[in-house]
Amino acid sequence: MTSAAGGPDPHAGFGIGALLGLVNGQQGSAARRRRAEGKPVVPRFAEAAREALADAGARHELAESAAAARERTAAAVSELPDWEALRAAGAAIRDRALLDLDVHLETFEQAVADAGGTVHWARDASAARRIVASLVRDAGDGEVAVADGPVLRETGLAGSLAARGLAVLDASGPEGRDRVRAARVAVTGADFLVADSGTVLLLEADGAARACLTLPETLVCVAGLDRVVPEWEDMEVLLQLLPRAGRGDRLSPQVSAWSGAVPGDGPGEVHVVLVDNGRARILADEVGREALRCIGCGACSAVCPVYERVGERPFDPRGTGRSGPIGAVWTPLARGVDRAPEASLPFASTLCGACADVCPVKIDIPGLLVHLRGEVVDARRHRPVPTPELAVMRGVAWTMADARRFETATGSGARWARLLSRGGRIRRLPGLLGRWTEARDLTAPPAEPFRAWWRRRAPSRRSTK
Amino acid sequence: MSGRDEVLAGVRGALGERRRADVAVPRGYLTRLTGPDAASRADVVALFTERVAALGVAVRHVGGDELATAVAAVLWGWEAKRIVVPADLPYGWLADLDGVRALADSTVLDVPALAAVDGVVTGCAAAVAQTGTVVLDGGRAQGRRALTLVPDRHLCVVHADQIVGSVPEAVRRLDPDVPQAWISGPPVATPGDGPPHGPRTLEMLVVED
Numbered sequence: 001m002t003s004a005a006g007g008p009d010p011h012a013g014f015g016i017g018a019l020l021g022l023v024n025g026q027q028g029s030a031a032r033r034r035r036a037e038g039k040p041v042v043p044r045f046a047e048a049a050r051e052a053l054a055d056a057g058a059r060h061e062l063a064e065s066a067a068a069a070r071e072r073t074a075a076a077v078s079e080l081p082d083w084e085a086l087r088a089a090g091a092a093i094r095d096r097a098l099l100d101l102d103v104h105l106e107t108f109e110q111a112v113a114d115a116g117g118t119v120h121w122a123r124d125a126s127a128a129r130r131i132v133a134s135l136v137r138d139a140g141d142g143e144v145a146v147a148d149g150p151v152l153r154e155t156g157l158a159g160s161l162a163a164r165g166l167a168v169l170d171a172s173g174p175e176g177r178d179r180v181r182a183a184r185v186a187v188t189g190a191d192f193l194v195a196d197s198g199t200v201l202l203l204e205a206d207g208a209a210r211a212c213l214t215l216p217e218t219l220v221c222v223a224g225l226d227r228v229v230p231e232w233e234d235m236e237v238l239l240q241l242l243p244r245a246g247r248g249d250r251l252s253p254q255v256s257a258w259s260g261a262v263p264g265d266g267p268g269e270v271h272v273v274l275v276d277n278g279r280a281r282i283l284a285d286e287v288g289r290e291a292l293r294c295i296g297c298g299a300c301s302a303v304c305p306v307y308e309r310v311g312e313r314p315f316d317p318r319g320t321g322r323s324g325p326i327g328a329v330w331t332p333l334a335r336g337v338d339r340a341p342e343a344s345l346p347f348a349s350t351l352c353g354a355c356a357d358v359c360p361v362k363i364d365i366p367g368l369l370v371h372l373r374g375e376v377v378d379a380r381r382h383r384p385v386p387t388p389e390l391a392v393m394r395g396v397a398w399t400m401a402d403a404r405r406f407e408t409a410t411g412s413g414a415r416w417a418r419l420l421s422r423g424g425r426i427r428r429l430p431g432l433l434g435r436w437t438e439a440r441d442l443t444a445p446p447a448e449p450f451r452a453w454w455r456r457r458a459p460s461r462r463s464t465k
Numbered sequence: 466m467s468g469r470d471e472v473l474a475g476v477r478g479a480l481g482e483r484r485r486a487d488v489a490v491p492r493g494y495l496t497r498l499t500g501p502d503a504a505s506r507a508d509v510v511a512l513f514t515e516r517v518a519a520l521g522v523a524v525r526h527v528g529g530d531e532l533a534t535a536v537a538a539v540l541w542g543w544e545a546k547r548i549v550v551p552a553d554l555p556y557g558w559l560a561d562l563d564g565v566r567a568l569a570d571s572t573v574l575d576v577p578a579l580a581a582v583d584g585v586v587t588g589c590a591a592a593v594a595q596t597g598t599v600v601l602d603g604g605r606a607q608g609r610r611a612l613t614l615v616p617d618r619h620l621c622v623v624h625a626d627q628i629v630g631s632v633p634e635a636v637r638r639l640d641p642d643v644p645q646a647w648i649s650g651p652p653v654a655t656p657g658d659g660p661p662h663g664p665r666t667l668e669m670l671v672v673e674d
Contacts, residue, residue, distance in 0.1 A: 081500075082494040085493045085494040088491050088493070089490055089492055089493070092489065092490040092491060095488045096487065099480070099485055099487075099488060100480075100484070100487070102473055102477050102480065105473065120468070121468040121469040121471070121473070122472070123468055123471050131468075172658040173658065174658075176660075176662075177659060181576045181615065196641075197641035199641040205654075205661075206652050206662060207614070207661050207662030207663040208661075208662055210614060210663060211663070225472070232636065233636065233637070235641075236496070239632050239636065249649070250597065251632070251649040252647075253520075253650050253651070253653050255647035256645070257641065257647070259641060259644070262603070262644055266644060276472045280472070280475035280476050280478070280479045281475075281479070283479035284478070
């Protein structure tokens with residue numbers, strides 16, 4: 001039982017406090033040490049979530065906007081009689097691209113070159129920043145227009161360009177519309193890369209990217225290398241899945257597609273920077289690679305009961321990754337689970353499965369979360385000092401392996417537990433175990449354990465026969 | 466090792482030596498519009514009109530011989546004095562203009578010049594009924610991309626035979642080698658952000674042939 005009904009616990013509701021308690025069990029000492037040394041700390045999910053949960057106003061707003069997003073998406077999806085067939089095709093298209101990713105990337109590179117553009121390759125975010133900064137500096141007069149997008153945030157591009165002394169104009173900002181028109185060079189993200197034609201596609205609402213990829217003389221497009229698809233025909237599926245699952249649009253208000261440089265129409269110089277930044281690492285995980293199917297619609301966040309309460313920050317405290325359920329699998333897959341912030345993410349879920357139901361490319365997010373929980377546990381199994389959770393589990397395993405030990409433990413355990421209980425319930429367990437009861441009560445065990453009762457009762461049963 | 470070699474080696478290493486066979490894509494989805502929406506050509510055109518209107522676009526049906534008058538009427542409604550048109554716009558579309566100067570696009574028109582006109586008139590490459598979309602690909606009567614991005618008003622002339630039912634039909638008609646703009650209503654500003662890019666007024670004339 002949770003204490004949700006009557007208790008004052010602000011985290012309760014559907015058991016999110018319990019979730020936080022569990023995630024807390026992953027606490028490492030590194031974060032405490034860094035904090036003591038005054039170094040910036042990336043909080044674990046539970047810490048950031050606690051802050052977010054304390055803001056009731058923000059929580060109401062989130063709940064409202066998530067509900068509105070769910071409604072829009074559901075309407076857009078239910079309108080298509082072949083939605084399930086499209087999802088199946090979308091998943092297969094993405095798998096087909098990923099399972100021969102190197103081949104499709106090279107095909108894409110060749111097609112871009114044939115169309116008069118140049119492809120660059122960035123191993124990580126810092127390589128991407130370096131490449132883009134140098135392209136921007138060569139092409140411009142110190143000003144660059146930026147149409148923000150997920151991969152630009154992931155690589156921290158705008159901030160890095162500004163730090164290198166370039167004037168960065170946010171194309172979606174208050175002055176964006178007029179100033180983009182004067183910019184000589186612009187940077188955009190990309191939603192899809194079509195390998196066989198070298199076409200880049202961008203879907204958006206406000207046209208900021210369309211302006212950036214049309215008006216300046218030089219275009220630098222930064223794309224996650226996972227976003228390649230083999231053929232142009234694949235777009236007939238993805239152009240239906242992404243807008244409907246994303247904003248609930250029949251089609252995004254503005255879709256731009258371009259391939260290389262076209263004389264007299266748009267930038268004369270075009271660059272595509274393909275960013276790895278952990279994607280090859282995800283690809284190497286034969287189970288986890290399914291996450292790379294993601295087309296960035298955000299539908300999983302809109303339906304997630306955890307996201308609805310805590311918002312995006314706890315999933316992505318640095319603001320450089322993915323948020324919501326897909327972020328909870330993508331980030332630990334891309335960065336590994338050695339550190340506490342990443343290791344806490346796979347536990348930030350009730351495994352309710354709503355995300356998998358809505359994912360337009362059928363990513364089994366709950367399955368991947370379970371897979372990653374296993375990795376987290378495995379990674380900690382061989383540490384010299386076991387986690388409290390592991391220590392308890394080992395103790396339980398040892399106790400339960402032997403009938404006499406188990407009976408002794410249940411006998412004395414029941415006595416201790418009854419001492420802790422009030423009115424048949426235990427509201428707080430002592431010590432580290434207390435975290436587990438932060439959001440739930442334990443029923444007090446009966447005075448007599450089952451085994452003792454059975455032994456006492458068994459002879460009388462026999463005698464009645 | 467160059468960045469390229471490093472990244473590709475990482476991807477190859479991740480995929481390993483033994484790969485799964487090429488994934489077959491189950492293309493069991495609809496590639497044409499079905500049901501009552503697509504019972505006849507007239508139904509597809511009617512659906513396009515309905516969907517475009519739902520996006521906040523003023524749309525009118527006109528006969529081929531009424532087009533010039535209808536174009537002039539829209540421009541009159543805008544109180545336009547100077548417009549820009551693609552150099553290959555059919556001359557007949559502008560035959561009835563009264564007091565409106567139409568500049569044929571050329572390389573001397575830079576972005577400030579395009580921003581100074583009162584609107585633009587173009588055709589399109591295809592239109593999608595199900596989504597209320599027009600697609601421009603730089604083909605006949607469409608011009609370069611900046612033309613339909615910078616001016617604040619856009620009148621798009623759609624011939625009924627250019628309207629297809631669904632997205633797959635449009636994708637299959639289009640050439641991925643040429644730049645495309647798929648426009649589904651005017652651009653929408655994100656709350657809290659600045660003004661959107663692209664014509665805030667979008668009107669359409671559907672020409673029944």
